Amino acid sequence: MSTTDQQAARPRLAVPELLIGIGLLACAGAVAWQTLSIPVSPLYSKVGPTVFPYITMVGMTILSLLLIVAALRGGWQPEEEKETPTDWKAMGIVAVGLVANLVLIQPLGFTAASVIMFVLICHGFGSRHPLRDVLLGLILALAAYFGFARALGVNIGAGFIENQLNTGLDSIIRMLRG
Template sequence: MNKTWLKERSELGVSAVLVGLGVLILVDALTIHTDFAQRGPIGPKAVPVVVGSLLIVVALLLARDVLRGGRGEAEGGEDVDLTAPADWRTVLLLCAAFLANAALIGMAGFPISGAVLFWGAAYALGSRHFVRDPLIAAGLSVATFLIFNNLLGVPLPGGPLMEVL
């Protein structure tokens, strides 16, 4: 194989990364111990096994397409200004929201720390609805907590709201 052949089929690199991620997710999913929280027919292994399997399937389909001569369109970049500086304010605000979530989850529980994360991400990305955003963040956080904790059987720290929910 020469460099020209590989350069013309660079999408195979994306396919290889997808296979690697899929295998990593599958191996990790299969090591999950389900005896701690299995509350129904669908346990904590279901979603990662489906995601890992689908990643491998997509990677194989992409590789087949590339080897048969398929090529992705080059990105036009029509709305990207490559001369503009990086938006470090947004990056730092997103990092702060993530770190606040990590710091709060142990003592405040997921519903509160998740709401801080969701609201912080919305604010960092430009939303300035100071009544609507916290309400949506709280709703998303509580819904995520209930889905993982009650339906999927993946226990998340409830914090002080655990008694209320």
Template sequence: MTTEPAGPAGSAGPTREPAPKSDTTTRSWLRDHSELGVCVLLLAIGTLVLTDALTMDVDIAQRGPIGPRTVPLVVGSALLLVAVLLAVDVLRGGRGEAESGEDVDLDEPADWRTVLLLSGVFLAAAVLIGPLGFPIAGALLFWGSAYALGSRHHDRDPLIAAVLSLATYFLFDNLLGVPLPGGPLMGVI
């Protein structure tokens, strides 16, 4: 039978000094709490939206009870609230679950054709909104997005796009008081 050397103050058994906090434990903690990065991003975006909304130069005369600051204030506040709630959940041990309901094959390459088509549609809408106005550029945006995402109903999609675009234009321009460029069609309608 062997005896262990006595530790400090005559205690029996081996003594071990506490291991210094290594870089691997820090990395492990960060890996286990990686969702905090999303919290930081949401917090930054929420702060940016609220700062922009509060420093917005607003005309005193409004068309209705809801001014142009209302939506950014609500969205910014919601972003901050979600950031805090998510951070609390992550620090209490909550973890996001992997998406199992998707039928996405991660071994397949990215669909660059769709990405490029959508990028082209968005860029074209941004360029055309000035000269053609929102109703036409918006209709092209809605129809082009549907086409890029796989819809091939050539008789129905342009009609739906036109209705969506005109409804969006009238909603923003008349009800919300956000002026959008009307283009040549607004003289006819």
């Protein structure tokens, strides 16, 4: 077997995939670190506020280790996919959408910030139907908001839209109760 055949048979280290695996492992470490800071009352018997974060951390750790092993074996991307150039403009639009959500959730509320993020991410992935994206984003954001706020009682950032809808729903509920 020649040297070139040996090099072809041995998988190349997939650096981008390795960085993703290491990044996910670092995120798992951050979840563990933050979970350790959650105060746990001795009144909790077996299931407390840290159970699901720890389950998430274990899952992230296992996934990151699998990704690192795959990267060491040559990566998980097919060769033709590796040759496709990165669309930095699309990635930038997606990143702007994520940052916009972080920046806008406080002043505008969860729903408006989520719709803006949804539309930008859809655009980054190639959608050229902003009205449809706004409507879908609105439906998903309202479902998520009311799922958390009404069903679970968790405040995830009420803004103008949420306050108006809450006022309307409260009026309807009062009216139905008589």
